[in-house]
Amino acid sequence: MFTSVARWTVRNRWPVVGTWVVALVGCIILAGMFGGDSITNFADDDRTESGRALSTLNAAVGGSAADEAQVVVVTDPSVPGGVRNPVVREQVDALRERITAIDPDTRMVDLYSPTLSPDIAISPDGTVGYTTLTVPAESDSERSALVAEIKATTEQFNAPDTRVNFAGDWFAEEAPAGLGEAVGLGLAMVILLIAFGTLVAAGLPLLTALFGVGVGASVLMLLQNVVDTPNFAVSLTVMLGIGVGIDYALLILTRFRAQLAEGVDVPEAVVAAMDTAGRSVAFAGATVTIAIAGLLTQGGVIGPTMTLAGCAGVLAVMVAALTLLPALLAIIGTRVNKLAIPGLRTRPGTDGALAQRWSRTVQRYPWGGVLVALAILIVLSIPVLDLRLGFGDAGNRSAEDTTRIAYDDLARGFGDGANGPLFLVTEVPSGGGGVAQLEALAGRLDTTNGVAAVSPPIPLGTVDGAQVAMLTVTPTTGPQEPATIDLVHHIRDSVVPQSGLSVELTGVAVGGNDFAELTLSRLPLMIAVVLICSFLLLAMAFRSLVIATKAIVMNLLSLGAAFGVIVAVFQWGWGMELVGVGKVGPTEAWVPIVLFAVAFGLAMDYEVFLVSRIRERFLATGDPTTSVTEGLAKTARVITAAAAIMVCVFASFIFFDDRGLKAMGLGLATAVFIDATIVRMLLVPATMEILGRYNWYWPRWLDRVPSLDSAHRSETADEVTSPEPTVSTSR
Structure with a gap:
């Protein structure tokens, strides 16, 4: 099939390229005109108690907690009266009028209202005050526009020795759009120039990846009309697509240049490259897609949306590598080696002498190689034992971010727990008894260890005819502290059952913990699905149970090391300044599941x-030792270049503001680096030398299982037959 498709592509190279140009331009235009918007509001997941409580709360008040932020006003201790100073009050009132005038639905509660309200407060020393700001919007882009106007009007605030900041995710500072992608592309181009030595050859993988990513990202934007996706979904599609797309094109282009160097004419060189490297690309793309599809086992919103984001980029660039690239190669032909960079000119088709020497050294001392590799991987994996899932907040951001400043001011004025209050939501039974029960519950909570303050019962409204009320509990500890989660469990397990009411808890700390527990509960199923599917694909592709088993074990080891690095940086704080993390905290709850699927x-x-x-x-020689040496020599250069590109692309995630994307990028970069160095260059050749012909063990009773024929075709010799143990040599 690959041969037939490749020949057809070569014959119709201009129509194929034209089709891709039309598809790219058309998709971009359609996405610009009809693309949906991201909607980052996944907290009300009805599978968790916090999600159900939040849904009830939102229904009762007729709005959404995601629309609310806080305006934090702070005065210097030298200001008489603090926040209540007449000049400060005049400026705050003027700010409220300007903000309210921006949009009829935007509302800022009067900080100086005499009515007791949980929406406003002034600290006991009078230097810190906050009021609630409601910024309703239908989409992320609409809200971002409102936030930008609000920030602009705040610049007119000029009370002496007084500052205003905002607490709320929407007000967080954002890096310039496209910065991460630009850095990743720039570094990838440098590596491609080093690998190929010519501008033409270096530009082809980048061009192919951009075509695929452009189509994939546009399709995802169109799908946002029917599927709610977070605001970082498109960024994930772009970065993953660029990294994978360049790698796929790099592999095919390397094989094409090697064929040209052997004297094969252009059409046959394209066909040969697609019949060998193209098969590997198709199989690799299928395995990545299947692994990402394992996220569907998570259910809810995160599973389908992350699956769409990941698969949109991977599938699009894979199709581009299998269709657009061979058409371009057929057009460019031998000019692929033109525009050489002085000092970087490479000789295509030459074996890697250095890689051969390295492989022979490893194969000479295989047990030593295994022990060294395992020692490194195990040491890097040790921090995983301290993995704690949750969600970061403004306290983890840069100290210059307005939301981080507001976070610290609220903690100083009202205690650490003010940044993560707990909300106890309940339907109050009709009659006075329900109110009395709620007041009794508030009394018990007020004497509970770890509670700093409890509000009186707050009526919210009605839901389906039932009155809904709420208690606000302020912990003594911050929302990311383990003690706060312990308090949540104590309230749920011991305090609430005594009330006689059906009470559900929600809040920042509660929602993060509930989502983390839900993720962990479904993680074993996802891991099992991904591992089983991967094992079956590899076994059918290489006709070897040993290769499939060994691959899965090694991949798990490299993933463990990647998770260990994430914990060391984001939870322990090792080098956190290098990735722009302001303070240690839990690992984002969605990162492990997405990282596992993508990295695997x-x-x-x-x-x-x-x-x-x-x-x-091995099929050509029947020698398990020389096959490892020659195979490593043939692939070392391309794997090194591909890995370097992926590491640079994924490492550029640190330029994003989202803490989860930073962790995701660091984890992927680490996993790829470890996999391409310690695993592929040390552990794989060492174990294959130890196992010898057992690497290709395939019981005879499995001969009826169909072969996916993903391996490169042997070009120089017939298949060989192996003695017992039974070794598959079918292709």
């Missing part, structure tokens, strides 16, 4: 690239 799929790419070449040489 990407690790399969390198497994396919390396082992398929080793199998190709």
